[in-house]
Amino acid sequence: MKQYKEFTVDEKAAFRAAALAAYNGYQAQGLKIDMSRGKPAPVQLDLSGDLFHAVDENNYRSADGTDCRNYGGLLGVEETRALFAEILGVEKKNVIACGNASLTLMFDYVAQCMFDGCGAEPWSRQKDVKFIAVVPGYDRHFTIAQYFGIKLINVPMTPTGPDMDKVEELVKDPTVKGMFCVPKYSNPDGYTYSPETIERLAAMTPAAKDFRVIYDNAYIVHDLYEESDYLPEIFSVAKKYGHEDHFVEFASTSKITLAGAGVACIAASDNNIEMIKKRLTVQVISYDKLNQLRHAKVFKSAADVHARMQQHAAILRPKFEAVLEIMEKELGGLGIAHWTKPRGGYFISLYVDGGSAKRVYELCAQAGLTLTNVGATYPYGVDPDDSNIRIAPSFPTVEELKTCAEILCAAVKVACSENA
Ligand SMILES: Cc1ncc(COP(=O)(O)O)c(C=O)c1O
Structure with missing residues (x-):
């Protein structure tokens, strides 16, 4: 197929008119x-729906007899901690359910790193x-970083994770304190980070002694296809280098159960758990344990979570595929746009x-x-290339999405024809 840039003047005019x-x-x-x-x-x-009936006025105790209606159990x-531990592949003692x-x-x-520090002078x-x-x-x-006045330095994402040459160079600067992943x-x-990227992230020795990777594993079980992208468990890799304190991991059930009423967790090294615990004792008496209990009753193990995720995938996969199919049909081979073809998660990048x-x-x-x-x-x-458009196919219906994708492709073509 002929690329747009190879079109004759007449062909470009016909393309624009269409x-x-x-x-x-x-x-x-x-x-x-x-x-x-x-949004789901x-x-x-x-x-x-099962979550709404998992606990009631006669059924509010966790397995060890804790009355989940009351304070306690920070x-x-x-x-619930055990469930997250199994999903993340870490020990229960290293997980806090929140x-x-x-x-x-x-x-x-x-905020804790800003005001309390994490092994050095508070960042603030x-x-x-x-x-x-x-x-x-x-x-x-x-926006979290910007809220705290943390200066952000762009490093490009690649199909195997962040550009690690650039990351390794930047962390030689002791004022570079962390990154979100x-x-x-x-x-x-x-994209899913490759085992090599994970190895390099775990191995690097930043100049900042208080360097932290905010390891946001939001889509750890969010596969669209039966075969999941492989991601090595970060703490076991980091342990080889004595770097497990560099990583603090986060996950939630927002896109497993209810986006507005799920349960989130932190997983971290023994040292970091201690520091987080110290702060939590000031911040909260206990989180919503009834909701944690609901989740543990509905999901007895990670296998139950994976079964639920297959139901989500059955809804989401046709949506992703509808968008991708239309983009391929309308824009494929023209050389005016390219896009990612994710095997999980919630977005496509155009x-x-x-x-x-x-x-x-x-x-x-x-x-x-x-x-x-x-x-x-x-x-x-500010996108320096004014190039990236995030497509979120989850919320509209398949029929609506087809229309969305067609409008989007028509808009890409119109915009392209205005340029040259
Ligand atoms: C990468 C990532 N992290 C976190 C979240 C929000 O998660 P939560 O609902 O647990 O706050 C989202 C939601 O879109 C996300 O895409």
Whole structure:
């Protein structure tokens, strides 16, 4: 197939006319579709109906007899901790089960490093504090860092994880204190770090003694296909180098059960668990143990979680495939855009090669399709190439998604034809 850049003047004119006709056709329909955030669809939330009946006024004790209605049990319900430990491949003593959002836990952990430190002077008392931002990445990681005045330095994501040559270079600077990582089915590319990347992350010896990787394993069990991407367990690799304190891991059931009413956890080394525990004793008496108990009653083991995730995959897979199929049909071979083909997670990344992502966003908005803000996947909202568009296929129906993908492709073509 001939690439757009090889088109003759007449071919380009015909391409533009066809793209505009398609685009105008969608615009005339007065659509209103929101594809901006990775929210589970209502049918996915319906899968967790069992949670509503898992505990009641006669059934509120955990296996060790704890009355989950009351205060106490700072580290969480034992069987819920055990469930997370099994999912993450770590020991139960290294897991704390908490409230509903891992994002809060990450915020709190960074706050702890700011005001209490993590093995050195609190970050807030150090002159310059920087974090590596793997880009494109999860907007809310960046906004946490920005909230605390942590300066972000972009490092590009690759299909095997962050560009580790750049990471290893940057951590020679003692003011570089950490990084956020989404190691499996990353947001927004859907890439999984390779074993080599994990080995290099675990092996590196940053100049900062208080360096921390905020290891956000949000999509650890979120496979779209039967075969899961392989991700080595980080603490067992880090242990070989004596670096287990460098990593603090986070996960949640937000996209396993109920996005607004799940359970989140922290997994960390013995040293870090001690430091986190010290802070938690000030912050909270105990988290919502009834909700933790509900989850432990519904999921007796990681196998039960995987079975639930297969039900999610049956809903999500056709959505991802519908978008990918339309992008391939409409944009494949033209050399004007490329995109990722994730095997799990919640997002697809579209890259508009000509650097007109903002224009595509605007065209989509005018046709009634709301996308994630362009730039949101980069610190300070600035995509230096104006290229990345995060596609979130989970919430709309398959039929709506087909329309979304067609509008998006028409917008990419229109934007491209405006450039040259
Ligand atoms: C990478 C990543 N981490 C964390 C979250 C939010 O997780 P939680 O609901 O546990 O706060 C999301 C949600 O989209 C995400 O994509």
